[in-house]
Amino acid sequence: MSISFVLVEPSRATNVGAAARAIKTMGFNKLILVGSELHLTPEAGWLAHGATDILESVEVMPDLASVRQRFDILVATTARERGTPRQFFDPQQLSQHLKQTGSASIALVFGREASGLSNDELESCDLFSYVPLANDYPSLNLAQAVMVYSYALSQTLSNIDASLSASQARADSGQLQALKQKAEALLVELEAGEDKKLKQWLLDGMARLGERDCKLAHQLLNDIKRKLG
Incomplete structure (x- = not known):
């Protein structure tokens, strides 16, 4: 960090x-x-x-x-x-x-x-x-x-545990922003992209996720998109 x-x-x-x-x-x-x-x-x-x-x-x-x-x-x-x-x-x-x-x-x-x-x-x-x-x-x-x-x-x-390897650090970097972009795209696909309160609630909630939960949320959104597609 x-x-x-x-x-x-x-x-x-x-x-x-x-x-x-x-x-x-x-x-x-x-x-x-x-x-x-x-x-x-x-x-x-x-x-x-x-x-x-x-x-x-x-x-x-x-x-x-x-x-x-x-x-x-x-x-x-x-x-x-x-x-x-x-x-x-x-x-x-x-x-x-x-x-x-x-x-x-x-x-x-x-x-x-x-x-x-x-x-x-x-x-x-x-x-x-x-x-x-x-x-x-x-x-x-x-x-x-x-x-x-x-x-x-x-x-x-x-x-903070400083033992993270450089490769692990690069893998973790940007995970939140990628998750938020994925969520915004999904809202548009669900025709909910214009609901500002829902969008803010969702994106703010994602920003509060820890590292492990962020990875699980990525998996969940991928599963939802796969189901829709």
Whole structure:
């Protein structure tokens, strides 16, 4: 398993520097910025302190769609929406779930300080997570949220079995995205592709499957398609 932290269009260089420091403190080393080069500013370095190496290795990508192409699982960090069929993990639940994902490459996505992630960006993600707060305000700022998640997920990394062979890792990689594509194609074949609530419920549920259950779901969809055809 590999975990990267993605900041979408951050507006404050100090938050970028503090985020770099947070992830390095917890044993991570991959920071990606979408639509921003604030890691190059002096202000980012002021807050990074001993994590300037993280800033120096930051990768800049033009949009979240480009990130989507690179990772097996995208986790959106967002406020919990009431009345939505989406299911949300808190950081500890997310950590426990990710232990079941095998060798997947995972990107934890943080939205803009003022407005978060757009609806289209949320739709491109697989899992959804939020930090339960005692009060609605004040909320966590960007760097604080990165610290909370990097701490929670550091416990996951410390317990992951690193004995997966390279060939096994390649076999496991992309399994979820292939499953979701197969499910979407099946919905179209069943003339249910326009049912947005059903589609979201199905795809979100698949994203919550562990590695073993994901393989079984592949087998089930293959059996259904074979029966239909």
